[in-house]
Amino acid sequence: MIEIELDGKKVDVPEGSVIMHAADKAGTYIPHFCYHKKLSIAASCRMCLVDVEKMPKPMPACATTVMPGMIVRTRSDKALSAQRSVMEFLLINHPLDCPICDQGGECQLQDLAVGYGKSASRYDEEKRVVPVKDVGPLISMQEMARCIHCTRCVRFGQEVAGVMELGMTHRGEHAEIETFIGQSVDSELSGNMIDICPVGALTSKPFRYSARTWELSRRKSISPHDSTGANLIVQVKNNRVMRVVPFENEAVNECWIADRDRFSYEALNGDERLTSPMLKQGGVWKQVDWQTALEYVANGLKQIRTDHGASAIGALVSPHSTLEELFLAGSLMNGLGSQNVDYRLRHAEFAPVQGIRFLGTSIATLSSLERVLVVGSNLRQDHPLFAQRIRQATRKGCQVHAIQATAQDWAMPVAQTLLYEPRAWPKALAEVAAAVAAERGVPAPVPAQVSEAAKVIAQSLLAGERKAVLLGNGAAHHARASSLLALANWIGAQTGATVGYLTEAANTVGAQLAGAVPGPDGLNAGQMLGGALKAVLLLNTEPEFDSATGAPACANLAKAEMVVTLSPFKANMAFSDVLLPVAPFTETPGTFVNAEGRVQSFHAVVRPLGETRPAWKVLRVLANLLGVPGFDFESSQDVLSRICGLPPDGQSRLSPEILDNATQATFELTAAAGEPVVASIYGLDGTLRRAPSLQLTADARRQGQAQGVAA
Numbered sequence: 001m002i003e004i005e006l007d008g009k010k011v012d013v014p015e016g017s018v019i020m021h022a023a024d025k026a027g028t029y030i031p032h033f034c035y036h037k038k039l040s041i042a043a044s045c046r047m048c049l050v051d052v053e054k055m056p057k058p059m060p061a062c063a064t065t066v067m068p069g070m071i072v073r074t075r076s077d078k079a080l081s082a083q084r085s086v087m088e089f090l091l092i093n094h095p096l097d098c099p100i101c102d103q104g105g106e107c108q109l110q111d112l113a114v115g116y117g118k119s120a121s122r123y124d125e126e127k128r129v130v131p132v133k134d135v136g137p138l139i140s141m142q143e144m145a146r147c148i149h150c151t152r153c154v155r156f157g158q159e160v161a162g163v164m165e166l167g168m169t170h171r172g173e174h175a176e177i178e179t180f181i182g183q184s185v186d187s188e189l190s191g192n193m194i195d196i197c198p199v200g201a202l203t204s205k206p207f208r209y210s211a212r213t214w215e216l217s218r219r220k221s222i223s224p225h226d227s228t229g230a231n232l233i234v235q236v237k238n239n240r241v242m243r244v245v246p247f248e249n250e251a252v253n254e255c256w257i258a259d260r261d262r263f264s265y266e267a268l269n270g271d272e273r274l275t276s277p278m279l280k281q282g283g284v285w286k287q288v289d290w291q292t293a294l295e296y297v298a299n300g301l302k303q304i305r306t307d308h309g310a311s312a313i314g315a316l317v318s319p320h321s322t323l324e325e326l327f328l329a330g331s332l333m334n335g336l337g338s339q340n341v342d343y344r345l346r347h348a349e350f351a352p353v354q355g356i357r358f359l360g361t362s363i364a365t366l367s368s369l370e371r372v373l374v375v376g377s378n379l380r381q382d383h384p385l386f387a388q389r390i391r392q393a394t395r396k397g398c399q400v401h402a403i404q405a406t407a408q409d410w411a412m413p414v415a416q417t418l419l420y421e422p423r424a425w426p427k428a429l430a431e432v433a434a435a436v437a438a439e440r441g442v443p444a445p446v447p448a449q450v451s452e453a454a455k456v457i458a459q460s461l462l463a464g465e466r467k468a469v470l471l472g473n474g475a476a477h478h479a480r481a482s483s484l485l486a487l488a489n490w491i492g493a494q495t496g497a498t499v500g501y502l503t504e505a506a507n508t509v510g511a512q513l514a515g516a517v518p519g520p521d522g523l524n525a526g527q528m529l530g531g532a533l534k535a536v537l538l539l540n541t542e543p544e545f546d547s548a549t550g551a552p553a554c555a556n557l558a559k560a561e562m563v564v565t566l567s568p569f570k571a572n573m574a575f576s577d578v579l580l581p582v583a584p585f586t587e588t589p590g591t592f593v594n595a596e597g598r599v600q601s602f603h604a605v606v607r608p609l610g611e612t613r614p615a616w617k618v619l620r621v622l623a624n625l626l627g628v629p630g631f632d633f634e635s636s637q638d639v640l641s642r643i644c645g646l647p648p649d650g651q652s653r654l655s656p657e658i659l660d661n662a663t664q665a666t667f668e669l670t671a672a673a674g675e676p677v678v679a680s681i682y683g684l685d686g687t688l689r690r691a692p693s694l695q696l697t698a699d700a701r702r703q704g705q706a707q708g709v710a711a
Contacts, residue, residue: 004070019050019061019072030074031083031112033090033198034150035062038255039159045090045150047112049082050074058082080116087116092123093173094199095145103200105213109148128173136184137696138191138263140205147177147201153193160256161187162380162391162411177201186698187411188384188681191262195245195255206266206693207243211235219605220247222592223261224320224585225684227503228363228385229594230257234265234586234605241265241586241606251364252598258384259697260681260688265586267690268609272569274581275610285573290611294618297578298625300562304535305336314340314523314533316547317516318540319505320685321615322590323599324639326507326514328619328631329539335628339522340533343511345547346504346677348479350524355660356512357476359595360500361468362653369393371464371497373432373457375403375484376425377472380410381681381699383502386595387412399464401457403428405474405675416456423671426480429487430669432457436494445490446667458495467497473504473679477548479672485663499661503595505684510593513645513654531556538565539615540582542572542686548677566615569686581612584687588614589636597654599647601640 001012004022011022018041023030033045041063049058053071058079061072073079091113098104133141151168154177158164165185169176179185185193194202216235223230230253235243244265246257277293278285288296304312313336315329326343333341344350366389379402380387391412394400399415402408405422420428430448435458437444461467469488478484485499492499503509511517518524523532529549536557543553557563558575565576568584582588587608591601608614616636623631633639640646645658653659679685680703682694694700 002066002068004066004068004072006072007074013066017066019052019059019064019066020048022066022072023061023074028074030061031116032062033108033148034152036152036155036196039152039155039196042151042155045148046086047083047090049079049086051076051079084116084118087113088118088122090148091117091121093128093145094148095127095143097143097146101143101146101200102203102208103197107200108198130176133178134184135179136186136190136698137693138205138259139185139194140203140208141201143203144177144201146199148199149175149177150198151177152196152198153177153202156193156196157187159395160192160388160391161189162388163187165190166193184698188259188381188699189256189388191259192246192256204243206263211237211242216242220602221585221605222506222600222602223257224506224592225260225264225688226258226383226385227505227508227595228253228258228383229506229592229598229600230261230385231600232257232261236606239606241268251362252594253385256385256388260684260691260694263693264687264691266692266694267687268568268584268586270690270692272690273609274567274570274579275612276581277611278579280577285579290613293578293580294622294625297562297564297580298622300577301336301535301626304561308534310337311340311521311523312534313338314528314535315537315539316345316525316528316541316543317341317343317511318345318546318685319343319508319511321507321511321540322585322588322636323507323510323514323593323643324590324636325539325615325619326511326516327639327643328616328623329537330515331630332619332623332626332628334519335623335630336626339519340528341516341522342518342525342528343508343516345525345529345541345543346473346477346679347481347525348477348548348672348674348676349481350526351482353663355662356509356597356654356658357501357661358503358509358597358659360470360498360661361596363389363594363596363598365466366390366468367392368396369398369466369468371399371401371461371467373401373403373461373469373491373497375429375469375471375488376422376474376476376478376676377404377470377502378408378678379472379502380408382473382504382678384681386502399460401460403432415460416453418451418453418457422474422478422675423673425475425478426483426487426667426669428454429484429491430667433487433491435459436462436491440494442494445487445665446669461491461495461497467495469497469499471499471501473502474676476501476504477676477678479674479676480668482663482666483668485661486665486667489661489663490665501595501661504679506592506594509595509597509654510591513593513658514643529553529556531559534560535562536560536564538563538567538572538576540567540686542567545683545689546679546685548674550677566618567686568612569690571686580618581610582615582618583608583612587612588616590616591640593654597659599652599654
């Protein structure tokens with residue numbers, strides 16, 4: 001540690017730190033623009049100039065390394081004069097358009113200009129004009145004349161997103177931040193550039209001109225999409241979600257969120273929202289009140305149970321539903337005498353499992369891994385924030401290896417890739433296992449010919465200290481999923497690597513904890529989608545898009561006597577008999593359990609739209625009408641307290657005894673029929689599919705074109 005004196009106080013900081021780090025530790029604010037704790041040092045804005053004793057001129061706090069005995073003054077006349085001079089230069093060309101700027105009220109330049117700016121400018125020449133740039137549906141670059149060339153956005157693209165989509169061209173007053181040859185900004189993390197821009201140069205295109213920051217209420221929430229469980233701040237005006245930004249949590253999402261977390265809110269205010277219960281009568285949909293709809297459903301289920309038995313009734317539930325909703329859906333089925341409930345709509349294998357499949361390590365650990373083997377995942381699109389962490393690990397020397405079907409751009413160096421058709425992934429993983437066995441001089445779990453690429457992967461996994469074998473969505477949905485896990489576990493045991501699933505949805509782990517899987521005599525999702533039921537409850541799911549069966553599932557469900565859809569949207573109308581409007585994550589309290597087993601509860605941030613009701617309440621009332629005992633819940637917290645295995649504080653990670661990726665050692669290497677079904681980046685759930693701006697992105701358009709070709 002090195003001791004320096006900062007504004008008269010002694011501060012100890014690690015060797016190699018800069019003055020800015022010492023100031024952060026001491027709680028002293030130094031004005032800055034280009035410095036960001038997650039980005040490299042640029043020292044381009046010079047706003048952080050400070051007075052260092054024995055230095056002839058002010059020094060940038062972000063780029064000056066501390067030395068033993070250094071004396072720093074951040075508020076001396078010398079420092080303040082330098083900071084005011086820099087501010088004058090920054091404002092020379094800046095347009096005076098704060099009254100119309102979306103950044104007004106949360107702009108660093110605006111705030112610091114109050115303390116360090118002058119009341120009048122000495123600059124009489126014409127201000128520069130920067131041409132308008134269109135870089136896609138998410139980020140607005142309409143007012144790049146505001147840009148102060150801090151290059152935060154450029155460095156974010158290079159260092160965090162892994163794609164240098166923006167750069168600075170020309171020099172001096174002609175310098176501009178722009179894309180290369182008129183391209184758009186297409187990174188799945190691009191919206192973070194809006195947050196880190198210290199001025200109003202980069203703003204949110206969907207939010208643009210819709211509200212002032214001081215008009216917005218800020219409420220914490222959790223992302224309902226992928227398994228990161230990103231912490232959010234949802235900003236609300238007049239009971240309407242206007243904007244979503246990250247809430248910093250170093251253990252989960254740091255200070256970033258994916259674009260789908262940021263912009264999916266558009267769907268919550270869209271035309272496809274279901275705002276009142278609906279019944280299909282004579283092939284025509286009619287709006288009804290809740291009492292009529294729920295009595296219709298209850299009477300129908302009673303009649304079907306009488307005619308066909310309780311085993312003819314089942315529930316297909318989405319892993320994007322809350323823990324409370326999943327628990328009640330399973331409890332309702334059990335109360336009716338049915339064991340038919342399942343969240344695994346995209347799975348092709350339904351082997352019995354013990355324990356809860358999870359990441360196998362903490363999310364924060366991904367940033368410090370030295371070796372990674374990823375099996376069956378388009379890492380960058382399936383899990384953007386996990387990919388970001390592993391990308392940071394590669395910058396520190398981590399070697400990443402992959403087994404996948406096609407070559408994919410993960411925006412990070414991949415040391416070795418085994419390209420195999422999905423049906424041959426067990427064979428590919430067996431190659432790696434055999435190579436590990438040969439290196440260690442132990443028997444291989446199954447005989448396999450070893451390629452040079454497999455040898456390289458094996459040697460790499462044996463060499464590192466912190467390492468992981470990560471099974472992606474494709475591996476989880478695979479027809480030989482158990483074999484892939486068994487081989488991964490064997491490799492992990494021999495190399496010292498943790499083994500786990502990246503897990504697909506916001507509550508994949510929570511669905512397992514809530515027991516949203518069939519009992520010993522119950523039907524799995526594949527059987528239910530195959531037409532084995534007379535009555536089906538669909539919770540937050542659209543089988544056409546959310547299941548491995550796809551369109552044929554809809555035809556099979558249409559043959560049932562009753563199909564009840566509980567959804568925030570007008571979904572499944574072709575084959576449903578009843579639509580019940582249930583609240584999305586912004587309109588209901590609930591709990592998600594992310595990939596690492598972290599339990600995160602949240603509150604509703606706005607009132608339910610129209611006649612929408614929280615799904616846990618709908619399921620409770622439906623159970624009461626059906627005479628199912630034990631449904632006397634007064635709040636979602638009451639439901640949560642009934643779920644076994646939750647940590648005492650309700651917010652930390654599940655215990656290691658519950659989280660378990662062990663499996664029976666079944667090494668089935670024969671080719672499996674069909675390919676695993678994996679959702680596209682903006683097709684993961686119904687909310688994303690209805691978010692207009694996300695569907696206009698390059699990723700969504702490419703996926704649409706690919707589906708068109710396949711069709």
